[in-house]
Amino acid sequence: MPSPFSSLLKPLRGRALRLGIAPDGLALVRTSAWRHERALLLGQVRAGGADPAAIGVALSVLLGEHEVGGMTMSVVLSDDLVRLWQVAPPQGATRLADLEGAAALRFQALFGTSAGSGAAGWRICADWDAAHPFLAAAVPQALLDQLAQAAATHGFVLVEVVPQFVAALNQYRKLRRPNAWFGVVHGGVLSVAAYDGRQLAAVRTAPIPAGADRDWLEGHVAREALRVGLGRPERLQICGPAPRGWASSAGRLKFACTLFEDETDPLWPDSARLALTGRAP
The missing domain is CATH 3.30.420.40 (ATPase, nucleotide binding domain)
Structure with missing residues (x-):
């Protein structure tokens, strides 16, 4: 299943950045296309919880300590920052709007609120399928806005934002x-x-x-x-x-x-291991 929230851009050959974000911390990791060069943990910071504003503050601190301009960045979000659910397509669905409506209704039934719109809402994306049940994911729009602002401020190219569970499904x-x-x-x-x-x-x-x-x-x-x-x-x-x-x-x-074998350094924090979820071997 395609990773939700992916852009059409692909990481350039050579070095790239991966960012893991969880309510208790963020970690920045540099990866390389060259097999002889191992992933490098550049830095980590503690976070003040799941609030997008608090994450934005921690993100600013972390990125301010490193030169990231011009590099590509993939972001992996811990699953406690997102919503994941399964959607049964409505009978006779033929349009994307039918599937989007079913996902939104299921979101409201499961989580007791509508996905909404704007900064206070959630961005829903899914592996849309009119014939079979599919996985849907929602990310707070305010968190996506924080990431977009960080990209504009620090000059990196944001190529992907994906929940950890979806990244792992794609990887394996x-x-x-x-x-x-x-x-x-x-x-x-x-x-x-x-x-x-x-x-x-x-x-x-x-x-x-x-x-x-x-x-x-x-x-x-x-x-x-x-x-x-x-x-x-x-x-x-x-x-x-x-x-x-x-x-x-x-x-x-x-x-x-x-x-599955975990090749990450066992001494790395959870947020760094999170950042590497879904990376190409």
């Missing part, structure tokens, strides 16, 4: 197995895309309790399967810093669990 799409669910771990939270065959059925998010072991994971998956009316998946594929004990082991027959 070729590795997703049939009849498998897909999960992302970040900041002590597990987000799971439940699939019915190849079709998205639901996106579910839950905090990971301290000491969560494989038994907790199996119970959690079983409960989520009941909630969305599906059978337990044959496999769960997870990216991010998941507990190593979740991986498949001898004697585990309920479902297999694959943990």
Whole structure:
């Protein structure tokens, strides 16, 4: 599925910037097209919460410490800054407006408010599909405005703004197995895309309790399967810093669990690991 909020611009060959934004912190990472050059953590700052104005202040501090003019920048937002939901297309839908209306109505039903418009509203984008359920995402317009202002002030080219979950789905799409669910771990939270065959059925998010072991994971998956009316998946594929004990082991027959290798420096903060979600290998 195409990353929401992508521009038509593509990163230039050579070095590029990636920015991870979460309510508790921001991190700026420089990547390179050259395989011999590893990603470099340029800097990080603490944030004062999810308020776009507070994030804008932290962003100004972080970017003011580095020369970013003329470089391309991809931004990955932690999923607690956005809204993610599954939309069933209305029967007989033939126009994009029909799908946009269905996404807006579902947003209001799930989150108790309309997406609205202007700085106080949310920007909705999705993998629009008139024949099958699709994933939709919404980002606060005020946060997008902060990023646009930062690009104008500091002279970088903003090429993409994407929720972490969508970035991870895109990154691992070729590795997703049939009849498998897909999960992302970040900041002590597990987000799971439940699939019915190849079709998205639901996106579910839950905090990971301290000491969560494989038994907790199996119970959690079983409960989520009941909630969305599906059978337990044959496999769960997870990216991010998941507990190593979740991986498949001898004697585990309920479902297999694959943990994708995390090549990020384990000493890096969560916001830096967030920034690299979805990067090309």
